[in-house]
Amino acid sequence: MRRADVDTRITRVYREEWTRIVAGLARRCGDVGLAEEMAAEAFASAVERWPGEGVPPNPAGWITTTAYRKAIDRLRRESFRDVKQREALMLHDPEPPESTGIIDDDRLRLLFTCCHPALSLEARVALTLRIVGGLTVEEIARAFLMQESAVRQRITRAKAKIKTSRIPYQVPAPDDLPTRIDGVLTVLYLVFNEGYLASGPGVPALRSELTIEAIRLVRLVRELLPDDEEVAGLSALMLLSQARSPARLSPTGELVRLDEQDRRAWDREMLDEGLALVDGLRASAPGRYSLLARINAVHARAADADETDWSRIVELYEHLERIDASPVVTLGKAVAMAERGSPEQALRVVESLSDALADFHGFHVTRAELLRAAGRVPDAVAAYDRAIAAAGNDAEIVHLTRRREEIAMPPAPGTPGATTNGESR
Template identity: 50%
Template sequence: MSVDVEAVFRAEYGRAVAVLVRFLGDIDLAEEAAQDAFTTALAKWPETGVPPSPAGWIITTARNRAVDRLRREAKRDERHAEAALLHTPDAPAEEGPVRDDRLRLIFTCCHPALAPQARVALTLRLLGGLTTAQIARAFLVPEPTMAQRVVRAKAKIRAARIPYRVPRDADLPDRLTGVLAVVYLIFNQGYEGAPELTAEALRLGRLLTELMPDEPEAVGLLALMLLVDSRREARQDEHGALVSLPDQDRARWNRDLIAEGQSLVRRCLRRDRPGPYQIQAAIQAVHSDAPTGEATDWAQIRQLYDQLMALTPSPVVALNRAVVVAETEGPSRALDLVDALDLDGYHVFHAVRADLLRRLGRPTEAVRAYEAALARTESAAERAFLERRRRELLRT
C-alpha cells in the first residue's frame, strides 16, 4: 500500500465503514465495499493523485460499488428499490443523541447482547481498521481466538437482528464501559505508531464528554489520553528508540495538554466517584506534576495503584503496580511480584523482568529476559530500546 493510501486508510477507514453501515445496514457488506474502494484508490491514486477530499472519494466509491453489487445480486423488485435508495446523496436522518457516525457505530456495536470482549474486538475491527492480529495483541490472546470472536459477534448481530440505529439516551450508560474500552484501545494503537488513530481517539473522547458530561469515567478517559499524549514528543530519541519516562526531556512535554488533563482530573476528584480511568488519569497527573530534576512521588502513585488493583484486579495492572513497588520497596520485592504473574506472551512483562534483573546485578538473566521481550514485539521503537539495553548489558 502506498504511503498516501495507507495514511488515508488509517485516518478514514473507520469513518467510511461507519457511514456505509448506516447506508447498508450490514457490517460485512460495508467492510467489503470500503476495502474495495481502498483497493481502487491504490490502483488509481498513483496516476491521478490523491483527491481533494480523500474520505469523500472513498465513501462515494464504496457506496457505488455496493449499489452495483446489490443490483447484480437482486432477484426481486425490493432489492432493486434498496439499491436505488442508496443513490441518494445522504442517508435518512435519524433522531437520537449520538450524531457522529463513528461514535454511533461504537455505541451500536457495544450492544448488551454481545459478550463484552466481542463488542470491543468487533468495534476495533470496524472503527480502527485494525487487523485481527493487532487486536489479538491488544487483548493478549492468540490470533485465531480473536478471529473467532469477531466472526461470532457478527453472526450474533445477524441472528439477534440487532438494528443499526441511533441508541436512545437510556441505552447509553449501559454501553459506556465497552465504548470507553474501544476508544482507549484505539488510542493505544495510535500511540504505538499511528498518530491518526491517536487523534481520532482524542476526538471521540471529547465527543463522549460532551454527550455524557455527568459520566466521570468518560471525563477520566479523556484526561488519561491527554496526559499520556502530552509526552509524545519526548517518548522517542533522535534514532527512533523509546525513551523511558524518567529519562525523558520534560521541556518537550506539551504543557497545554498537561494543563487540560490535570483540570479534568480535578473535575473528577470533585465528583468523588472513582473509577479505573479516573485513577489511571490521576497516576499520569502525578507523573506530570514532578518538576524537572525532582523525584516522582512514588508513594502517591503506589496508593493509586492499590486503588486500581482493588477496582480492576488484572495481571497487567499488577505488573504496572510492581514497577512502582520497585521504587518504593526495591527491585527484589518487585521481581517476586512479577514472577508470580502469568503474562509470558506479553513483551512488557519480559521487559520489566529484564530491568529488575539488571538492577539486581543479574546480567545474564536480564539479557535472556530482554531477548524474550524482543521476540514478542514488532514495534520498531520498542525493539530499538530493548536492543540498546541488551547491548549495554553484553558490554559489561
C-alpha cells in the same frame, strides 16, 4: 510516482480515513458488514489502479465514491435485499442526513452499533477495534494474545448478529446509555493504546490517527454523559498520555522512556486539560480509568523524574488492585515499588507473575530492568532477549537492544549507569 510512494499514500489514507468512510457508508446503506467490505474493496482497487493512474487529488473522496459505487453494484446483484434499502442507497440526496441519535456523528453511531449489548463483550471489542479502530485482525489478535482465526471468527459472527438482529445504527437514548457505556469505554481505551504504542511490525510506533480519534470520540461520549466519572477519567487518562507524545521518540526513531523524556516538549495545553479533569473527579469510589488518570497526573505534575511521588503511585495501584485486580495492574505496581526504593521486593512480585504474563512483552521488559538493577547481568540479558523477541515495533526494539547492549558490553570506567524504568511508555 514510485510504487513505494503510492503504497505509502494508500496506507496513510487508510489509517486516517478508514473509520469515517465506513461510518458514512454504513449510514447510507444501513449495513455495517457491507460498509466494511466495500471500503476494503475500494482500498484494494486503489492498490491496483493508483500506481498506473496516479494518486487522485482527493484520495479519501476517491475511496469513498468507489466504495459507494461498489455497494450499489452489490445491492443490485442481491435480489433478496430489501427493496427499500436498495432504493434508499441508490438515491443521491445532497441534503444532510436525518439525525439518528443525540449527537449527529457517524463514527459515534458506528461505535455504539458495534458495542451493542446483544453482542458479547469479546465480540464488541473485536468488532469495534476492526471497524471503528481500523486495526487488522493480526493487530487485534496480538493485543489479546489470541489466534487470528479466533478473532476473525468473532468479528464475522458479530457482523452477522448485527444484521440478523437488525441492531439500529444510532446513538442510544439517554436512559439506555448507562448500560451501554462500559463496553464503549473498553474499546476506546484499547484503540487509544494501540495508537499510543503500536503492536504491529512495519507500522509507526506512535499512531496519532488512532489516539486522536479515540480522544475525539471520548469527548463526544462526555457530552452524552457529562457527570460520569469513568468517562471523565478515561478522557483525562488519554489527554495526559497523549501530551507526552512529542517527547516519546528520539530523532533516530528510538522509544524514549518516561524518565528520559524532555518534559519541556510535552503538550502543555493537553496536560492542563487532563489535570483539570482529574481535579474535578470525586475522591470517593474511584473507578479503573479514574485511578489510571490519577496515576498519570502524578507523573504530569512532577517537574522531573526524580520528583515523582512514587509512594502515591503505589497507593493508587493498590487501590486499583482492589477494584480491578489483574496481573498487568500488579506489574505496574511492582514498577512503582522499585522506583520507591524496594527493587528486591518488586522483583519478587514480578517473578510471581511469570505464568500469567509469560506472553506479555511488558512483563519481560520490567523483569529485565529489575534484574539489571539487582546486578544479575546474565539473567537481565536473557530477559531483554525475551522482551526484544516479543516487542511489537521497531522503535521499542531499538530501545531494548540499546538497553541490553549497555550491560552486555559494559561502559568504560566512570560512565554513569542507567536506573530502572518507572514507566517506559
